[in-house]
Amino acid sequence: MTEYKHSVSLDKSKCKGCTHCLQRCPTEAIRVREGCAAINPQKCIDCGECIRVCPYKAKKATHDRLDSLSKYKYKIALPAPALYGQFDNLDDIDFVVQGLYDMGFDDVFEVAKAAEMVSGYTRQYLRGDNIGKPVISSACPVVVRLISMRFPFLCKNILPILPPVEVAGKAAREKALREHPELSDKDIGCFFISPCPAKVSYVKNAFAGSESSVDEVLSVSDVYFELVGRMNKITVPEKSTEAGTVGVSWATAGGESTAIFNERYLAADGIENVIRVLDQIENSDFPELEFVELNACNGGCVGGVMTVANPYIAKARIHSLKRYLPVSPNLRPGSALSSGVKMPEVEYIPQTPLSDDRSEAMRMMADIQEIRKDLPDLDCGSCGAPTCAAFAEDIVRGEACADECVVFMRHVFHDYIQRHVSQSKETADGQENSKGGGDGDGNGEA
């Protein structure tokens, strides 16, 4: 496999080498070395937790810029449902859609619309035989990557359809080529307006082996600031939304599940919760569970780090927007999705063991256990590793040195001073004895 391209990156000039990101990273992918954080690309799942917690804004989400619009003759906007929750006092999504046209897009294909198609497919898929249950949503790329790295037995449970953004991109491109025969494929630019960096990685890595139909990924926040001004100028929008409540609900945690129309579902959000749920699903079978929706961000996609609004406020706004929408206008019976949106089975990528040689790995593990006895289990992060356990592993792998632990070193110094003091005392006592009393001050020689 080619190297995975990440969209969470670090600005070294801003990094102070503190421990915020270190301790928050759910996959222990970060180490602080020589006063600066370093992300292990093998372990990073692009969840964006480090971006969220960095007090110095040294962690960044890499995404495409608005000026990339000029690269294409025909520009299509693919707004994520989460975009709709960003605006204050908005009661009609038509304004957002019109605003996007006014920004210079030639077409708008709402991801919410594609989400409804995916929901329809999911309902159908759940009725099939011989499928791994519970079926796990394929929408959150962080979750899919996490499963591929840590949960080999759940890979086959992932819904075998590409996420709504990809379904939207493919459909929008086909539509453009159909309606504008003068355009060639490279004239068309599909711009996903994304709430999170994970979706940027998804696009840049040709997710699950299939080339993405999305060309550029813009952040919700960049587009937001461009869009508000335009939206304020609109009195009566000409264009209108094609999304229904089902599609728009995908913006928030639990939205995708309720669209299944099946009560036997589980919806969890927040990366730590997601990991716990996956561990438990892999351990025990839940015969009663049909569908599992997992969102790495708290609150769902509205909680993405490339948004502007507080996720819970955005969620409340999404709820109120839904009042004026039809349920699911994009779900016509028999309107099958094109075959190009099937997702190939997610492959398990095992993490590098301590050593490829089992007995060597066991010896190293025994060393880790030994080293841990000397470590304080404070998990303070001062050594640059997130936990004492991770630090012990780093030492054994030859990536760190025990004296980087401040507590360990304090003990070493303490022992050294104690030994030195008692030695001095012994020497002094010896001198006193040989002098038979005398005027020794007890301090001995230097």
Next chain:
Amino acid sequence: MPDDVVRFCFDVDGDDFSSAGAASVEVKKRLRQLGISPEVIRRVAIAMYEGEINMVIHADGGKALVEVTPDEVRMTLEDHGPGIADVELAMQEGYSTARENIRSLGFGAGMGLPNMKKYTDTMHIDTEVGRGTTVVMTVKI
């Protein structure tokens, strides 16, 4: 410590359902670091998980020892709980002595011991009413 055994010890907290399964998760991680196959890891994890839950439900916690040798993973789960009066009955699928409040949490389906047996290569139960229970399970690598 001889070179060909790695040991991990865990305390299983008796009153805490939310942390039950923590040892299982930790063991999974360590076995992955050792490069053990996913299939073996899964079997060990399920057996450990069920064993942990049992200790929490019935025995107010206990100790779990996991030993990895070049040939097998050996799990020893030791508690000082009430002991099992009739092991044969306890091994039957669906049989459980868990109280109603525990069943309402979704536990106590009577699949713990049967699952532990199903997912391991050997299982031995040493129990005495009033003294406690020790379960030793092995999974071949």
